[in-house]
Amino acid sequence: MNANEFILEMNNISKEFPGVKALDNVTLKIRAGTVHAIMGENGAGKSTLMKCLFGIYKPDAGEIILNGNKINIRDSKEALDYGISMIHQELHPVRFRNVMENIWLGRFPMKNYGVLKLVDEKKMYEDTEKLLKSIDVDIKPTEIVRNLSASRIQYIEIAKALSYNAKIIIMDEPTSSLTENEVDHLFNLIRNLKKNGVAIIYISHKIDEIFQISDEVSIMRDGKMVGTWNASDLTEDMVISKMVGRELTNRFPARDVVPDGVILKVENLSSPFPKSFKNVSFELRKGEILGIGGLVGSQRTELVEALFGLRSIESGKIFIHGKEVVIKSPIDAKKYGMALLTEERRSTGIFPELNILENSTIANIKKYKGSFMLLNDKRRKDDTKKMVDALKVKTPSLRTLIKNLSGGNQQKVLMARWLLTVPEILILDEPTRGIDVGAKYEIYTIMNELTKEGKSIIMISSEMPELLGMADRIMVMCEGHLSGILDKKDATEEKIMRLASKYTD
Amino acid sequence: MPNKIKDYLSQYAIYFVLLLLIIVIAIKNPTFMSFRVFRDILSQSSTRIIVALGASFAILIGGADLSAGRMVGFAAVLSASLLQTANYPNRFFPGLPQLPIFVPLLITLAVGFIFGLLNGFAISKFSVPPFIATLGSMVVIYGADNIYFSQPPNNSQPIAGLRSDFTNIGTGSIFGIPYLIIIAAVMTIIMWIILNKTSFGKDLYAIGGNREAAIVSGVNVRRRILLMFAIAGALYALAGFLEAARTGGATSEYGNMYEMDAIAACVVGGWSVSGGVGTIPGIIVGVFIFTVINYGLTFIGMNPYWQLIIKGLIIVSAVAVDIRKYLAKK
Numbered sequence: 153m154n155a156n157e158f159i160l161e162m163n164n165i166s167k168e169f170p171g172v173k174a175l176d177n178v179t180l181k182i183r184a185g186t187v188h189a190i191m192g193e194n195g196a197g198k199s200t201l202m203k204c205l206f207g208i209y210k211p212d213a214g215e216i217i218l219n220g221n222k223i224n225i226r227d228s229k230e231a232l233d234y235g236i237s238m239i240h241q242e243l244h245p246v247r248f249r250n251v252m253e254n255i256w257l258g259r260f261p262m263k264n265y266g267v268l269k270l271v272d273e274k275k276m277y278e279d280t281e282k283l284l285k286s287i288d289v290d291i292k293p294t295e296i297v298r299n300l301s302a303s304r305i306q307y308i309e310i311a312k313a314l315s316y317n318a319k320i321i322i323m324d325e326p327t328s329s330l331t332e333n334e335v336d337h338l339f340n341l342i343r344n345l346k347k348n349g350v351a352i353i354y355i356s357h358k359i360d361e362i363f364q365i366s367d368e369v370s371i372m373r374d375g376k377m378v379g380t381w382n383a384s385d386l387t388e389d390m391v392i393s394k395m396v397g398r399e400l401t402n403r404f405p406a407r408d409v410v411p412d413g414v415i416l417k418v419e420n421l422s423s424p425f426p427k428s429f430k431n432v433s434f435e436l437r438k439g440e441i442l443g444i445g446g447l448v449g450s451q452r453t454e455l456v457e458a459l460f461g462l463r464s465i466e467s468g469k470i471f472i473h474g475k476e477v478v479i480k481s482p483i484d485a486k487k488y489g490m491a492l493l494t495e496e497r498r499s500t501g502i503f504p505e506l507n508i509l510e511n512s513t514i515a516n517i518k519k520y521k522g523s524f525m526l527l528n529d530k531r532r533k534d535d536t537k538k539m540v541d542a543l544k545v546k547t548p549s550l551r552t553l554i555k556n557l558s559g560g561n562q563q564k565v566l567m568a569r570w571l572l573t574v575p576e577i578l579i580l581d582e583p584t585r586g587i588d589v590g591a592k593y594e595i596y597t598i599m600n601e602l603t604k605e606g607k608s609i610i611m612i613s614s615e616m617p618e619l620l621g622m623a624d625r626i627m628v629m630c631e632g633h634l635s636g637i638l639d640k641k642d643a644t645e646e647k648i649m650r651l652a653s654k655y656t657d
Numbered sequence: 658m659p660n661k662i663k664d665y666l667s668q669y670a671i672y673f674v675l676l677l678l679i680i681v682i683a684i685k686n687p688t689f690m691s692f693r694v695f696r697d698i699l700s701q702s703s704t705r706i707i708v709a710l711g712a713s714f715a716i717l718i719g720g721a722d723l724s725a726g727r728m729v730g731f732a733a734v735l736s737a738s739l740l741q742t743a744n745y746p747n748r749f750f751p752g753l754p755q756l757p758i759f760v761p762l763l764i765t766l767a768v769g770f771i772f773g774l775l776n777g778f779a780i781s782k783f784s785v786p787p788f789i790a791t792l793g794s795m796v797v798i799y800g801a802d803n804i805y806f807s808q809p810p811n812n813s814q815p816i817a818g819l820r821s822d823f824t825n826i827g828t829g830s831i832f833g834i835p836y837l838i839i840i841a842a843v844m845t846i847i848m849w850i851i852l853n854k855t856s857f858g859k860d861l862y863a864i865g866g867n868r869e870a871a872i873v874s875g876v877n878v879r880r881r882i883l884l885m886f887a888i889a890g891a892l893y894a895l896a897g898f899l900e901a902a903r904t905g906g907a908t909s910e911y912g913n914m915y916e917m918d919a920i921a922a923c924v925v926g927g928w929s930v931s932g933g934v935g936t937i938p939g940i941i942v943g944v945f946i947f948t949v950i951n952y953g954l955t956f957i958g959m960n961p962y963w964q965l966i967i968k969g970l971i972i973v974s975a976v977a978v979d980i981r982k983y984l985a986k987k
Contacts, residue, residue: 208873229875244873246866248934249859257863258874260856270854312874 158217159184159351160320165204165214172558174200175211176375182320187342187352189362189383192372193395195559195586198355199241201372202322205353206238207231229258237318239309241325241355247298252280254297255312283315287341301427301631302329302449310338314345321345322353327361328614329448331653339365357615359388360645373397392617404621405596409603411440411624414474416577416608421458421468429455429632432468436577441599441609443623445616445648451632452612453495456579460485460492472577486515488577491570495581495612497559501566504555508547511554511565512536516572539568543598560591567598578602581612596622616645631655670978671925671939674971675946682953689956696835702941702948703841704729704896704903705918709940710848711892712919714885717852718865719932720787722886724776724795725893725919728769729912731802732897736765736823737816737907738805745818749811758822765894772798773890777883795916799909806909817906827902837899844892849937851888861885866933921968922947925975946971 160182167175175197182188190198203209205216207225215222218234225231231238245254253260256276263272280293289307297305306329313321327335342352342365354366362369362383369386371378371394378394396403416436423429429451436442444452457463459470461481470477472488479485485492494500503511513520513532522528536550543564547557554562563583570578580599584592599609599622613619619626620643627637628651635654638647666673683689708725715722738749739761772794779790807813826836852858860881863871871878896915901907926943928935947968954964 206873227875228873229877232875238873240873244867244870246863246870246933248866249862253859253863254870257860257871258876260859262856268850270850271856271859273854 158182159219160205161215161217162201162205163215163217165201165211165216167200167204167209167211173375175204178214178372178375178377180370180377181380182351182353183368184319184351185346185349186367187346187354187365189354189356189366189369190372191356191359191362191369191391191395193592195374196372196395197375198372199324200375202238202324202353202355205231206236206322232258232316232318235316235319236322237313237316237320238322239313239324239326241328245297245305245308248296250294250296251291251300251308252276252293254308255280255283255315279315283311287311287314288337302447303331303334306330307334310341314341318350320351320353322355324355325357326354327356327358331447332649333653335361359391362391363388371395403593403617405593405600407441407600407603407622407624409439409600409624411437411603411608413438415472417471417474418459419469419471421455421470422466423451423454423458423632424464424466427451427632428463429458429629432629432634434627434634434637436608436610437624438608439603439606440624441603441611441622443619443626444610444612444629445614445619445626446629446652448614449631450629450652452629453581454632455629456492456581456610456612457494460490460579462492486573486575489575490577490579491515491573491575492579493563493566493570493581493583495585497562497566497586502554502562505553507551507553508540508545508557508565509533509536509550512539512568512572515569519572535572536568539571540565543568543571544594558587558591560587560595563587563591563595564598567595571602575607577608577610579610579612582614583611584613584615584618616648619643619648620645628652628654667978667981671927671942671946671975674975675942675949678946678949678953682949682957685957689953694952694956696833696838698945698948698952699841700835700837701952702944703835703837704899705915705922705944705948706841706941707844707892707896707899708912708915709919709922709944710844710937711889711896712916713848713923713928713935713940714861714889715787715791716920716923716928716930717861717932717935718787718868718882718885719930720780720791721916721920721930722776722787722791722889723916724772724791724798725889726912726915726917727795727798727802728772728890728893729897729900729915730907730909731772731798731805731912732765732769732894733901733907733911734802734806734816734897734909735768736761736898737819737901738811739764740820740823740901741816741818742820747810747814747818749808749816751810755820758820758826762898765898766891769890769892769894769897770887771890773887773893774883776890777886780886781879781882802909813909815906815908816901819901819905823902824905825902827899827904837903840895840899844895845937845941852937857881857884862933864932918947921972924979925972927979929979930976 158181162180165175165178178197178201180201192198200209204211207227207230216225223234225234261272261275261279262269277293284291289311291304310326326338330338345352356362366383368380369383370380371391373395414435415438419433421429421432432455446452454463458465461479461484470479477488479488509532513536520527520532533550540547545561545564547561554565584595603609611623624640625637626643626648628635628648630652633655635651708729712722712725739756741748743755776791776794779785780787829836860871860876863876864878864881868878897912900911922943923935923940924930925946926939928939950964950968955961
C-alpha cells in the first residue's frame, strides 16, 4: 500500500462542547475518486466532524492529513483554498441577493478599471450561466434568491460547491429538498465528479440513497466512529443496527391502539400566500397518530402552524368534534385542546435561560394563579414533578436550566409543558430531531401511552422509518398540496417518496 | 392585478410620500417650486447625506452607529481650531502658521478614520454589538471633544474667525451650484460604487443578509467590519469639516443627535434594520424627506413643533409599511 492511498485522513479527532462530547477520537479516511458515505442518527456527530474539516469548528484534538501532508484548517477560507468545498445541511443563501452573488461570494471575479478594481459583473453573469448550464439547471443568474423554491436554492448550493473545482466535496444532506428526479440528476453529477478523481463525502439519512451512490460507508454513533465498510458488504439492516447500536426489532414500540371516531376535520384549507399550502383536507381520529411526510419546503410546518393559529388562513374550514371552529391565534388553539411542539426546539421551543419548572408551566401559567393574583408555586412544583417523573426526564432538579439538559430531555420537558394544558390534539413537528436513539424510543413510548389515553397526535417527520414505524396513517405533502394519504399497512418508503415529488415545477 | 399595484405602492411608498409632501407645500405656497428653494434644500441636505452614508454601513450589518453625531462634532471643532485667520484675537492655537487647507482636512479625516477603526475593533474583535460599542464611543468622543474644546486659551469659547478659503467651501458655489452639493454628490457616487461594484460592498450585503453564509464562503468578516466602521468614521469627519465651513464656526455641541437623523433617513429610505437590504437612492430620498419637512413647513409658516410630530410619525409608519414587504412573503 502506498502512502497516497488516501487523499484525506482525519485521525483521532475529538471535539467537546459544554456538556457534550460531540466527537470522541474519530478517525475517517477518504480515497480519491470515491463516494464515502457517513451515516448515523441525528446527534451522532457527522455534521460536527464535517464542520471540523471545513474550518467552522476547531477540533480539540487530532490531526487532518491531506495528500500525505498534515494541515491545519483555521477557517472556511483555508478549507476552500485546500480544495475542500461543502454543501451545507442548513441552506446558507443570502436571501436578498441574487443567484450569481451567492455563488461567487468570497471570490468575485474582479476587473481593473484604471485605478479601480471592481467586480466584473459581466464575467460573473457568464460564469454563472455556464456553471448552471453544465449541471443542466435553468436559473437566471440575476434572480433574487428569496424568490426561488427550496429545491432551486439547494441546486444553487450544489452549483456553488462544484464551482470551487474542489478535490473533496462534502455533501451534508444534499437531497433534503430535492424530488426523486432531482436526486437522480444529482447522482449523475456525482458519478461524473468521481470519474474526474473527486472524492465525495456524502451524509444522508436516506439509506437507499447510500446504497445507490456510495463506495464506502462509515457509521457513527454518539460521537464515536463505529467503523468503515465497503457499501457492497453491507445490508440495510446491518447499517441500521450499527447506527442504533442494537437490533432493528425494537426501534419502535408496538402500537396496539385502535383509532376510533373523528376528532379533527380539516376542509380545503388554503394559505393566502401563493407558495404555501392549498386545498388541504384531512381527518384525524381519536387515539390516532397521523404522520405527515414530505420534503423540506413542502409546507407541512406551515400547515400545522396555520392549524395552531400561528399563520393566516385564506379559506377552508376546521371542525373539532364536528363543530366548526375559528382559530386565529395559539390562544384559540389552546382553548380547543390543541398543543404544538415546534420544529425548531432551540429557537421556538425552549426558554434556554429558564429552569425546568418555568419551562414546564409557561403554557398553562394562568391555572396556577392563587391569592392576590400571585402564582401558587407549590401547585406548580407538584404538577411539574408529576410530569417529570411520568416522562422520565433525567435532571438533577426542577431548578436546572433547560439549556443544560440533553436534546431528548429538553423535548420531554416541552412535552410536559403541553401535557399540562391537557390537550386532546398534540401536533409534534419533527419530535425526535437531534435527539439520541434511546431518548427517541422513550418519546415513541410516550406517544403510544398518550394515544392509549385517547389523545390524538399529528406528527411531522422527515425520517421515513419513523413515519412507517409510528404513524397509523401517513399523509404526504408536496409543494403545498396534499398528494396522498397512505394506510400503515400499505405504506412504503418508495410510495412516500413518490407522493412527496408528485407536483414539481 | 390589485396585488401588483399594492406591491408597487409599497415598494415605492417613500417616493410617493416625498412627492405628496412637495405637492401639499406647493399648493399652500406656489413659490416653493423654484430653483432657489430646490438649491437650498439640496445644500441643507448635503452634510446630512454624508452622515447618513456613513451611518448606513452599520445598518447594513444589522446594527446602528450611535457615534456619528459626536464624531461630526469633534471633527468640526478640530478642523475649525486649525483653520482660524492669523489675525483673529482669540485663536485656539495662537502661534499656528497658515496651513494649506488639505492638511487640516487630512488630519480631521484621519482622526475620524481612527475613531471608526476603534469602533470596528470593539465590534469585530471583541464581538461587542454595534449599538453598544458605538454607544460607548459616542460618550467617549464627546468627552474627548470637550477636553480639547475647553483647553486654554479657548476655554470652551465657540471657535470663530475662520479663514475665508475654508468657509468658502461651505458657502461658495460654481456656476450657481454650491460646493456642498457637489461634494455630497461625489460622495454619494463613491458610496454607490463601493456598495454595488466592489467586492467589499457586496461582501457587506452578504454579511448583513446572512453572516454564516459569508463566513463559510470564505469572506473575512472581521476585516470587512473593521474597514467598514473606519470608512464611516472618515465620512462623519468630512461632514464635521463641512459643517464648520458652512456655519463659519464650531462648538462641541455640533452634530448633536445627527446619528438619529441619519438612522431615521436610512430606515425611511428602505434600509432594513435587520441588515442586508438598502440602496443609496433610498438614503438620499430619506434625507430629502426630512429636509423638505424642515424647510417646507417653515416655508409655509407652520409651527415648527408640528414638524417634529410629522417627522416622528413618518419614521414609524415608513418602517411599518416597509416591514410588510418582508412579512407578506413568509
